[in-house]
Amino acid sequence: MSEQPVYGQGDGSYGQGDASYQAAGQYEGLTRLSERFYHHMDSLPEAKTIRDMHREDLTESVEKLARFLSGWLGGPKLYREKYGPIAIPRAHAHLGIGTAERDAWLLCMEKALAEQPYAEDFRQYMLEQLFVPAERSRTQD
Secondary structure: OOOOOOEOOOOOOOOOOOHHHHHOOHHHHHHHHHHHHHHHHHHOHHHHHHHOOOOOOOHHHHHHHHHHHHHHOOOOOHHHHHHOOOOHHHHHOOOOOOHHHHHHHHHHHHHHHHOOOEOHHHHHHHHHHHHHHHHHOOOOO
8 A cells, every 4th residue: 555645845945946846746736635625615614604605506616726726836826827927916805804714714724734645834834824815815804
């Protein structure tokens, strides 16, 4: 039985070049992370409000998140290639996102990250860094 690889160097290089993209398992790893993220959004009672902000079919949302994370983590700018540039606040301006919705989003991500073969310091790094776009998505207090 082969063990699943653990991604991430644990050497503090996250955020430099494509180190974070590599630590996340590249696009394949980001797709798995996005699938698990939306699984939790679809199933956690705490995430019902944010789940209701999405279409019933989450396929496109999974793809968009994985593509966004690819560029955001220093990898290929896949979101931009397919959808054009993204401005986080403008993309979410039509939604009622307050602190409870932000925190529900982060909870889904925390659970999805915990399921990935990532180094523990990379999981923590991701949660800390993802707070920034989650906070920028807020449209109300």
